[in-house]
Amino acid sequence: xxxxxxxxxxxxxxxxxxxxxxxxxxxxxxxxxxxxxxxxxxxxxxxxxxxxxxxxxxxxxxxxxxxxxxxxxxxxxxxxxxxxxxxxxxxxxxxxxxxxxxxxxxxxxxxxxxxxxxxxxxxxxxxxxxxxxxxxxxxxxxxxxxxxxxxxxxxxxxxxxxxxxxxxxxxxxxxxxxxxxxxxxxxxxxxxxxxxxxxxxxxxxxxxxxxxxxxxxxxxxxxxxxxxxxxxxxxxxxxxxxxxxxxxxxxxxxxxxxxxxxxxxxxxxxxxxxxxxxxxxxxxxxxxxxxxxxxxxxxxxxxxxxxxxxxxxxxxxxxxxxxxxxxxxxxxxxxxxxxxxxxxxxxxxxxxxxxxxxxxxxxxxxxxxxxxxxxxxxxxxxxxxxxxxxxxxxxxxxxx
Amino acid sequence: xxxxxxxxxxxxxxxxxxxxxxxxxxxxxxxxxxxxxxxxxxxxxxxxxxxxxxxxxxxxxxxxxxxxxxxxxxxxxxxxxxxxxxxxxxxxxxxxxxxxxxxxxxxxxxxxxxxxxxxxxxxxxxxxxxxxxxxxxxxxxxxxxxxxxxxxxxxxxxxxxxxxxxxxxxxxxxxxxxxxxxxxxxxxxxxxxxxxxxxxxxxxxxxxxxxxxxxxxxxxxxxxxxxxxxxxxxxxxxxxxxxxxxxxxxxxxxxxxxxxxxxxxxxxxxxxxxxxxxxxxxxxxxxxxxxxxxxxxxxxxxxxxxxxxxxxxxxxxxxxxxxxxxxxxxxxxxxxxxxxxxxxxxxxxxxxxxxxxxxxxxxxxxxxxxxxxxxxxxxxxxxxxxxxxxxxxxxxxxxxxxxxxxxx
Numbered sequence: 001x002x003x004x005x006x007x008x009x010x011x012x013x014x015x016x017x018x019x020x021x022x023x024x025x026x027x028x029x030x031x032x033x034x035x036x037x038x039x040x041x042x043x044x045x046x047x048x049x050x051x052x053x054x055x056x057x058x059x060x061x062x063x064x065x066x067x068x069x070x071x072x073x074x075x076x077x078x079x080x081x082x083x084x085x086x087x088x089x090x091x092x093x094x095x096x097x098x099x100x101x102x103x104x105x106x107x108x109x110x111x112x113x114x115x116x117x118x119x120x121x122x123x124x125x126x127x128x129x130x131x132x133x134x135x136x137x138x139x140x141x142x143x144x145x146x147x148x149x150x151x152x153x154x155x156x157x158x159x160x161x162x163x164x165x166x167x168x169x170x171x172x173x174x175x176x177x178x179x180x181x182x183x184x185x186x187x188x189x190x191x192x193x194x195x196x197x198x199x200x201x202x203x204x205x206x207x208x209x210x211x212x213x214x215x216x217x218x219x220x221x222x223x224x225x226x227x228x229x230x231x232x233x234x235x236x237x238x239x240x241x242x243x244x245x246x247x248x249x250x251x252x253x254x255x256x257x258x259x260x261x262x263x264x265x266x267x268x269x270x271x272x273x274x275x276x277x278x279x280x281x282x283x284x285x286x287x288x289x290x291x292x293x294x295x296x297x298x299x300x301x302x303x304x305x306x307x308x309x310x311x312x313x314x315x316x317x318x319x320x321x322x323x324x325x326x327x328x329x330x331x332x333x334x335x336x337x338x339x340x341x342x343x344x345x346x347x348x349x350x351x352x353x354x355x356x357x358x359x360x361x362x363x364x365x366x367x368x369x370x371x372x373x374x375x376x377x378x379x380x381x382x383x384x385x386x387x388x389x390x391x392x393x394x395x396x397x398x399x400x
Numbered sequence: 401x402x403x404x405x406x407x408x409x410x411x412x413x414x415x416x417x418x419x420x421x422x423x424x425x426x427x428x429x430x431x432x433x434x435x436x437x438x439x440x441x442x443x444x445x446x447x448x449x450x451x452x453x454x455x456x457x458x459x460x461x462x463x464x465x466x467x468x469x470x471x472x473x474x475x476x477x478x479x480x481x482x483x484x485x486x487x488x489x490x491x492x493x494x495x496x497x498x499x500x501x502x503x504x505x506x507x508x509x510x511x512x513x514x515x516x517x518x519x520x521x522x523x524x525x526x527x528x529x530x531x532x533x534x535x536x537x538x539x540x541x542x543x544x545x546x547x548x549x550x551x552x553x554x555x556x557x558x559x560x561x562x563x564x565x566x567x568x569x570x571x572x573x574x575x576x577x578x579x580x581x582x583x584x585x586x587x588x589x590x591x592x593x594x595x596x597x598x599x600x601x602x603x604x605x606x607x608x609x610x611x612x613x614x615x616x617x618x619x620x621x622x623x624x625x626x627x628x629x630x631x632x633x634x635x636x637x638x639x640x641x642x643x644x645x646x647x648x649x650x651x652x653x654x655x656x657x658x659x660x661x662x663x664x665x666x667x668x669x670x671x672x673x674x675x676x677x678x679x680x681x682x683x684x685x686x687x688x689x690x691x692x693x694x695x696x697x698x699x700x701x702x703x704x705x706x707x708x709x710x711x712x713x714x715x716x717x718x719x720x721x722x723x724x725x726x727x728x729x730x731x732x733x734x735x736x737x738x739x740x741x742x743x744x745x746x747x748x749x750x751x752x753x754x755x756x757x758x759x760x761x762x763x764x765x766x767x768x769x770x771x772x773x774x775x776x777x778x779x780x781x782x783x784x785x786x787x788x789x790x791x792x793x794x795x796x797x798x799x800x801x802x803x804x805x806x807x808x
Contacts, residue, residue, distance in 0.1 A: 091542075
């Protein structure tokens with residue numbers, strides 16, 4: 001009871017302090033100076049600083065980071081949204097944290113994607129540079145009680161696994177099989193660590209290389225080989241992260257306890273010659289009566305809205321972070337990854353993975369609210385009541 | 401509606417388009433003799449007037465402007481972000497320097513320097529930062545510090561009021577009598593088409609007072625006091641609209657006139673005086689820039705009738721004819737928040753304002769090609785023009801002839 005009052009009081013005080021600060025220090029200028037100071041070396045709440053850059057493979061680097069001030073330790077397997085500025089535009093991508101929660105520093109391990117603007121930029125960072133990262137998120141996390149595990153990864157999908165195995169090294173009762181797939185020996189990320197891990201009690205490491213083990217024309221991942229390597233597969237808690245083709249095959253196995261993390265950007269739905277044109281109506285738009293946009297039934301709403309000049313808030317663009325969540329008033333959309341259909345009115349959908357099937361009426365679209373900045377409250381105040389409602393119900397629907 | 405009056409007065413010939421200054425001046429006399437009507441067409445601009453465009457012509461002009469717009473949008477990048485951040489840093493630094501000089505200095509030199517620095521900071525924050533950021537000119541960056549829909553600027557007008565009364569009403573219904581509440585701010589008579597009332601006799605004085613207290617005028621604009629006194633708005637609605645304004649004004653008064661002076665202890669009167677002067681300097685400057693943007697001779701007003709189902713191209717044409725530019729140096733443009741390029745601003749209110757000088761020559765060329773007046777002049781000229789107009793229109797009868805007609 002007392003603590004409730006105390007909490008409420010401190011929240012009120014915090015609000016008052018924030019308002020006063022906003023009114024006295026000309027609003028957003030504080031935010032500006034904060035990011036300036038971050039580059040000068042002052043620790044800030046939303047900037048991490050690069051303290052080392054490690055070459056893992058020819059195309060993969062680990063950024064060792066000093067965590068932002070007030071960083072809440074992540075759970076092994078979680079990711080953070082990294083935000084950088086490209087040609088003046090803030091752009092973010094999700095990266096698994098490859099360090100364990102007890103490690104003194106944070107790590108993200110970044111594979112340079114061909115033509116990838118964000119990964120390309122991250123590879124140019126040097127010691128001392130600052131980058132904005134969001135609090136850790138994600139449900140792809142290690143169970144808290146000891147269980148028998150299979151950590152199954154392909155390529156850069158190994159990054160959340162490192163966080164997990166480092167956490168497991170802390171406990172005595174580990175029973176872990178790590179199966180990792182890479183194209184060639186030179187492409188194995190954390191190769192030395194995997195080698196050392198193989199000698200630890202409770203750990204078994206299987207590394208499969210496409211150029212040495214896979215039969216020609218088979219691609220990297222093979223279900224039969226996995227069953228042979230891990231006969232007690234069905235009894236294990238399975239965590240899988242890798243290229244889309246591998247993920248699909250693993251999901252098709254129907255394993256009872258499967259945890260999946262998708263990090264490849266969402267495959268763009270192939271242009272469908274049979275696609276038809278539908279209308280998407282945006283609520284709460286500046287122009288009276290909303291705005292109606294012609295969209296096609298073979299593309300994600302987010303891409304199509306952006307092509308029409310709208311700037312909805314977005315983050316991961318692969319159905320993870322829910323930055324682009326939006327109220328769908330009516331109409332039917334299909335989830336681009338799971339194929340799930342949402343046809344009931346007033347459902348929350350994620351614009352980045354929702355493909356319209358019929359005419360769709362959307363609620364107000366939140367504009368690029370990057371991540372919880374000090375201005376969050378202010379933006380809440382300017383929302384119209386329906387949108388507030390939508391936000392609240394979004395929080396309810398979202399199991400996170 | 402006015403097509404007929406245009407033809408009978410012989411002001412344009414849509415067929416050949418070109419209008420000579422002699423014809424224009426004749427037209428001026430026609431207008432001045434004709435009974436006052438809120439729908440009077442076109443006023444000449446310094447001996448020229450814009451050619452009336454057919455819808456097809458207007459749309460062709462619109463497409464050319466859209467092409468410029470698309471080009472700038474595609475080119476937005478690091479340069480624009482660097483510019484606005486540099487201005488924000490300069491304004492922040494000037495504000496800190498100004499306040500420090502006022503707080504700790506004791507001599508008149510630091511007083512003048514401190515007040516000037518603070519005034520400069522307030523002008524930059526008000527014009528290049530506040531006004532432009534709140535237009536959403538930097539929304540594309542995704543930087544929360546540059547977000548237009550939550551920015552709160554350093555004047556007594558609440559940001560949300562401004563976003564609705566300025567960004568939406570004024571920029572959508574620019575210079576439409578009865579819809580653009582910015583025409584004379586509902587109490588000054590700045591267009592012949594506005595009916596004369598007794599209180600307009602005092603408008604040279606009220607306009608001066610508005611200049612000194614301009615931020616208060618802007619802040620109270622959306623309360624619709626005039627509408628309430630005329631019985632068009634209920635007192636309850638006035639009360640509802642006053643809430644955010646009083647809250648914002650309270651914070652501004654507390655900041656500049658109570659807390660900062662008190663923090664200075666024995667230096668309180670000096671800080672208070674410096675803050676008052678800095679705010680007044682900013683008020684005079686913004687008043688001048690904004691009045692020169694829409695009220696010099698040559699800028700015309702429109703009737704609701706003639707803007708009914710207007711096309712995008714025609715909307716562009718109205719923006720051109722409803723605005724006037726100021727000429728000056730790069731620094732002058734910056735200090736006006738690039739509102740010295742009022743025409744470009746009204747055409748593209750959501751493009752970063754620092755881009756206006758770059759596109760201005762092309763906009764001007766398009767205007768010339770389509771026979772549209774691209775009104776422009778130096779700040780003193782335009783300001784004198786506005787002053788003359790305010791004095792002239794304070795009388796019920798119009799001057800014998802408009803200044804521009806004198807050339808004929």
